[in-house]
Amino acid sequence: MHCVKDNGKKAISAWYESLFGAFGPQGWWPGRTRFEVIVGAILTQNTAWINVEKAITRLKRARLLVPRRMHAVDVAELAEQIRPAGYFNVKAKRLKNFTAHLFEKHDGSLDRLLRGNTAGLRAGLLSVSGIGPETADSILLYAGGHPEFVVDAYTRRIAVRHGLAGEDAGYEELKSLFMENLREDARVFNEYHALIVKTGKDFCKTKKPLCESCPLKKFLN
DNA sequence: GACCAGGCACATC
DNA sequence: GATGTGCATGGT
Numbered sequence: 001m002h003c004v005k006d007n008g009k010k011a012i013s014a015w016y017e018s019l020f021g022a023f024g025p026q027g028w029w030p031g032r033t034r035f036e037v038i039v040g041a042i043l044t045q046n047t048a049w050i051n052v053e054k055a056i057t058r059l060k061r062a063r064l065l066v067p068r069r070m071h072a073v074d075v076a077e078l079a080e081q082i083r084p085a086g087y088f089n090v091k092a093k094r095l096k097n098f099t100a101h102l103f104e105k106h107d108g109s110l111d112r113l114l115r116g117n118t119a120g121l122r123a124g125l126l127s128v129s130g131i132g133p134e135t136a137d138s139i140l141l142y143a144g145g146h147p148e149f150v151v152d153a154y155t156r157r158i159a160v161r162h163g164l165a166g167e168d169a170g171y172e173e174l175k176s177l178f179m180e181n182l183r184e185d186a187r188v189f190n191e192y193h194a195l196i197v198k199t200g201k202d203f204c205k206t207k208k209p210l211c212e213s214c215p216l217k218k219f220l221n
Numbered sequence: 222g223a224c225c226a227g228g229c230a231c232a233t234c
Numbered sequence: 235g236a237t238g239t240g241c242a243t244g245g246t
Contacts, residue, residue, distance in 0.1 A: 045228040051244060052227090086243040090229085132229050152227045197227055205225080205246085 011164065012181035016188065019195040026194035029142035031056075034110050035067055041138040042094050042130065043085040054084035067108055071099035094130025101128045114144035121146065133171045141193070147186040149178045150193040154200030 030049070031037040036056065043052040058081045059065045064073055079092035105124065106112040114121065118140065125136040133151075140146040151174045159165040165174055182188055 041227090044226090046226065046241090047228085047243080048226040048245070050226090051242095054244090084243060086226090087228090087241045088243080090241050094229085130229065134228065138227080150227085154227070193227085200227085 009177075009181050011162070012178055016182065016192050016195070019199060020191060023195055023198060025191055026198055028190055028194040029138075031142075033065075034114070034143040036065060037143040038098065038110075038139050039065065039070075039095060041135050041142070042098065043082060043091055045087070045091070045135065047086050051084050051086060055082040058082065058084070067099055067102055067110070070095060071103055071108070090130075094128075097128050097130050110143070114140075114146075118146045118148065122148065133175075137175070141186060141189055145186050147184045147189055149175050149182075149189045151175045151178070152193070152197065154196050154204070155193070157200065157204065158196060 029037045029040065031040045039059065040052055040056060043055055056065070059070075062081050064070050064078065064081060070078065075092050075096050078095060079088045082088050082091055082095075085091060101124075102108055102110070102113055113124075121144070122136050122140060125131050125139055126133070131139070137148040137150045140148045141150055151171055155178075156165070156169070156174060159174060159177065160167055160169070165177060169177075178192070179189075182192070
């Protein structure tokens with residue numbers, strides 16, 4: 001809906017400056033290779049990162065954190081390895097869907113998957129069952145360096161609680177709110193999303209709509 | 222034991 | 235087009 005206030009628009013960039021000033025660069029994504037970033041993006045769907053780390057460690061130990069090997073492995077074996085990340089049957093299929101897409105459409109090359117027109121790449125990623133808007137944007141931004149803002153549960157919560165968006169705001173609407181009020185810079189989008197997640201984790205540990213003692217107020221007003 | 226965590230697809234109305 | 239439900243482990 002059109003619940004964004006004018007002062008809210010200014011707040012978008014002001015929050016970024018405050019958060020960055022207070023907490024500094026976050027150095028995201030927490031993953032060493034592009035493939036690890038992509039796998040992490042799928043595994044972290046509705047899941048605490050600590051559990052994703054356990055799954056990634058197991059994948060490394062099993063030598064499965066390589067596109068060709070993940071593509072070849074049996075889905076049941078993959079599911080067993082990612083068990084700690086939760087929803088393991090669903091996510092194993094999603095990882096296999098992704099590697100199938102990678103090999104069938106891009107010859108197994110992450111370079112080819114991530115190179116080119118951003119909108120076209122996004123559409124390609126969204127065509128994979130199990131990759132929705134947030135996962136696609138995470139992959140584009142953190143594995144590909146494309147300037148796409150990532151909206152997640154924390155982003156929504158903060159925007160709604162501080163009156164910048166309505167409860168019913170959709171993904172694209174929230175994404176536009178941020179992208180239209182920041183300069184188009186992948187480094188800024190990278191740090192901003194990371195800072196939102198960090199502060200959300202540290203200070204905002206409840207889903208309940210009101211958080212009167214929210215320490216973020218200090219930074220977000 | 223209840224609640225939550227960096228979503229998404231699918232069924233149903 | 236909106237709303238509801240299944241998926242699952244592990245930490246607080």
